[in-house]
Amino acid sequence: MSEKAPLNSIDAIVKLGSFVFDETTEYELDETCSWVNDLFNELEEGVEREEEDYSLGSIACDLSLKRKSGKPFGDHLLVKGNIRAKYMTPCVRCLKLTSQEVEAHFQSCLVPQRLEKEPEFEELDDVFTENEEYALYFHDKGNADIAEMVHENLFMNIDHFPLHDPNCLGLCTECGQDLNTGTCKHQNVQ
Ligand SMILES: [Zn+2]
Ligand SMILES: [Zn+2]
Numbered sequence: 734m735s736e737k738a739p740l741n742s743i744d745a746i747v748k749l750g751s752f753v754f755d756e757t758t759e760y761e762l763d764e765t766c767s768w769v770n771d772l773f774n775e776l777e778e779g780v781e782r783e784e785e786d787y788s789l790g791s792i793a794c795d796l797s798l799k800r801k802s803g804k805p806f807g808d809h810l811l812v813k814g815n816i817r818a819k820y821m822t823p824c825v826r827c828l829k830l831t832s833q834e835v836e837a838h839f840q841s842c843l844v845p846q847r848l849e850k851e852p853e854f855e856e857l858d859d860v861f862t863e864n865e866e867y868a869l870y871f872h873d874k875g876n877a878d879i880a881e882m883v884h885e886n887l888f889m890n891i892d893h894f895p896l897h898d899p900n901c902l903g904l905c906t907e908c909g910q911d912l913n914t915g916t917c918k919h920q921n922v923q
Pocket of ligand 2: 905906907908909910917918919920
């Protein structure tokens with residue numbers, strides 16, 4: 734095993750040809766890596782960072798890459814990863830900024846795109862190799878889109894209905910009054 738220090742940058746799309754077979758390369762990425770920073774910005778899409786209740790979050794992604802060859806996948810890449818982020822997003826009911834945390838662990842096996850059309854891979858979501866289960870992904874003629882694979886794993890795990898408080902009362906649908914802070918004439922109808 735090599736004892737190289739983890740790298741802190743990786744291209745969004747890597748070339749398999751630039752990795753030595755059976756050698757593991759470790760990465761410790763954060764917002765200084767441009768596509769990781771893009772993921773953070775996407776998590777905070779629509780957030781006004783000038784707002785007073787905004788607080789700066791963070792994102793970090795650890796990756797471990799190993800290029801392999803041999804049947805049945807041919808030239809393939811095994812990726813183990815963990816991504817975690819703390820970010821601000823509007824409450825879906827009242828739009829108040831709320832702090833969210835997300836963490837995703839994933840193991841992916843990127844095999845040649847041409848295998849996608851073969852019957853044994855057609856219905857497959859996971860593959861078993863090196864005594865472990867990996868989610869099946871494809872690389873395009875040796876170009877592996879690492880950013881897209883991490884993106885999918887991250888957004889699969891976020892809370893799609895974030896609430897600033899589980900009992901948030903939301904906004905009046907008639908006048909927009911924040912019902913957490915006061916009431917309006919529309920609320921006394923029943
Ligand atoms: Zn709310
Ligand atoms: Zn109202």
